[in-house]
Amino acid sequence: MDSEQFRKFGYEFVDWVADYFAEVGDYPVRSRVKPGEIKERLPAKAPQAGEPLETIFRDFKEIILPGMTHWQHPGWFAYFPANNSPESVLAELLTAGMGAQCMIWQTSPAATELEEVVMEWLRDMLGLPAGMAGVLQDTASTATLCAILTAREAASGFEANKKGVKQPLVVYASQEAHSSVDKAVKIAGYGKEYLRHIPVDENYALIPKKLEEAIVADKKAGLVPACVVSSLGTTSSAAFDPLEEIGQICRRHNIWLHVDAAFAGTAAILEEKRWMLQGAEYIDSFVFNPHKWMFTNFDCSAYFVRNPDLLVKTFEIHPEYLKTAADTQVKNYRDWGVQLGRRFRALKLWFVIRSYGVEGLQSMVREHLRLAQLFKSWVDEEARFEVMAPVNLSLVCFRFNDGRPEPELHNKNKELLEKINATGSVYLTHTTLKGKYVMRMAIGSRLTEEKHVRQAWELIQKMAKEI
């Protein structure tokens, strides 16, 4: 493809994305294809000869697009949002165009140093302790794995890296903690029998007393408590573990404190939500995802640590072929995580933070919080619905409840959710809270306005009449 063709298709693709942003609300949010339907339409073998880009682009629109679930849809209320933004998409174009692999300082100094800078910006925007250092990871799963590995090394005096996990080490997280904790505990070789799921209170927050009891019992049994994962904004209900109390327990017992604030962390840019970081001085590591609620397209996960030396010591490798003259003077982020190869993620984050400004980001997050309270007030007013968890942020957990027995309610809510989603206008997902089937209304898409939330509620009410 020559330069003129690239320009031609480039403009055409830019137009397509511009139209997509404008019209994404017209698609069914959740794809309606059946399993296997897309695959059936694709040839089993790669083409021998090259094909014109017109043909590939046509197939993209005709075959692929109907199989997409539209995460940027204003009716997106599923899981948590994974927002992009025009500014972030444009920056990603530059990143892809340069195609730099930013594993070490030397292979693109600007990528390393811009990452240092935007991570300091983020740290200060959230009000994390000034001494913390940051690195961009792909996902919170990876960042939490990094934390659990560093905790393993800290607890074993770096012996686990050498000899494996000889003495049983224990990780603690609430019953509501994200599945990535379970996954990381397995990967890191603790063994999932050494993951304690600590009970939660009526607000789905970890009970500190239960945590300390578990720690004491494990110590008595000769086990070594290594890591506590505290959730700020759980996946099911955006519950907040009491950070300060947990931090004091960790300090008392000399245990690594990792904080998973994957979704909720962004809200800490608001003064009025800063309470969530009360106790931040106890944090050893912290993750939140700008790719969720900070309008920076996936993937972009921000990981902060109090002591980067421990992180580096956990991961560092020194093959001859990666040594450079600058090594003693610079950060080589290859040693700050699992992967050697790294994309230039800081660029899109820099574009987003600068183009919105802190105030712009704050006002968007505030609006989502307002919409969630509004939705909650509607649910509260409607006799046949109930709110199922505190609405701390922009997630409302609720269910249909007309007074029938619990097992029937379970099925009715499941049926209702499927009917709602089948309309294609909105997409909500579910969870269970204390065994009850609950719908999750996760507000936070960039394009979601009050009218979309209102339409969603009207639709939910309408469908509830039909079940």
Added chain:
Amino acid sequence: MDSEQFRKFGYEFVDWVADYFAEVGDYPVRSRVKPGEIKERLPAKAPQAGEPLETIFRDFKEIILPGMTHWQHPGWFAYFPANNSPESVLAELLTAGMGAQCMIWQTSPAATELEEVVMEWLRDMLGLPAGMAGVLQDTASTATLCAILTAREAASGFEANKKGVKQPLVVYASQEAHSSVDKAVKIAGYGKEYLRHIPVDENYALIPKKLEEAIVADKKAGLVPACVVSSLGTTSSAAFDPLEEIGQICRRHNIWLHVDAAFAGTAAILEEKRWMLQGAEYIDSFVFNPHKWMFTNFDCSAYFVRNPDLLVKTFEIHPEYLKTAADTQVKNYRDWGVQLGRRFRALKLWFVIRSYGVEGLQSMVREHLRLAQLFKSWVDEEARFEVMAPVNLSLVCFRFNDGRPEPELHNKNKELLEKINATGSVYLTHTTLKGKYVMRMAIGSRLTEEKHVRQAWELIQKMAKEI
């Protein structure tokens, strides 16, 4: 930013990328900035108010760009290439625009099914066994970690996931294997004392006899051999371990065989290089990076397994909030690797394979192989230089040698490499082979033509006269 602004900046950025492709050869390949120089030019705090995109784009060009090392430069001979291509960059624009997070089938069926299809294409293009199933990972580091974890579970009967690594498990790789093996062994909790670096022969290939001796000795000592990592194309010299012999040993001792073909794998699309996969029937898992030599921009790493059930069983998680009605009928790739969240990487790979066609990719790879042989012939002809390893693919390891003692040669070559790179016309990196400092001429950038290789060689000779 409204739709018109997005179009305006979109066109402008497309033009910038088009110009960048055309002019990338005019930049110094390796950035000339000093440590800290970029950071100094960036404000310490995020802006409160949003800034115009013009300003950000101007800063990108004035501050960031001089700090970039240009991986797409035709004079890029460092490490291995990390190629992009116009087609891949355009596809990435669509991916970023849609902003779909493809963790499970339901969250974008087309992403999952297209991934299945392109992985089948790749498997057949390389001539891997028909039964193997594939998944896209970010990097070979992650894929190798997946392999070493699955091997851990297979060897322990899935007990390590439950109880940690109780009985010592052992991993084997050559002395020339990539550092990601060392990293994965630490992460997975084997302990690096249980990684055996098997000696290599005069071609830097693992010696099978030494491998089997080590296995037998470990078994005798009561240890459990769990995994052999065989390198096809090592990082230092693109050496090939003898796959078939290693495979037979693994079969004999019931050990997981992982193949790291991160760079070299792409060459298996050529009939004349298919010898590298002799013994492929023994492979349990295999990784190669389309983001290196297959013109698909970073990151995009292809991981194949013989038995996906073992992979899934190693990683699977079943939180309520991720359950969908389709789960029993579809692949949920979240359980095929470390991360939960996943980008839509298959799209760019699909664009690349279709637009080049298998023949187009073959001819580009063949040309790089030809250029490497040409470069090698020049080095062979020049008395003061010597080739230091077999040129199996497109990497030439060589050094200056005018007959002075070894310690002086080490320093002279180091000095020479620094002088060559300081010109900004080319970028080569180094390694050590049998303790000798060696320059690596890794040919394989999309824009590299014979004239660039010739200019590089002229420059190297010229600089050698000046040291």
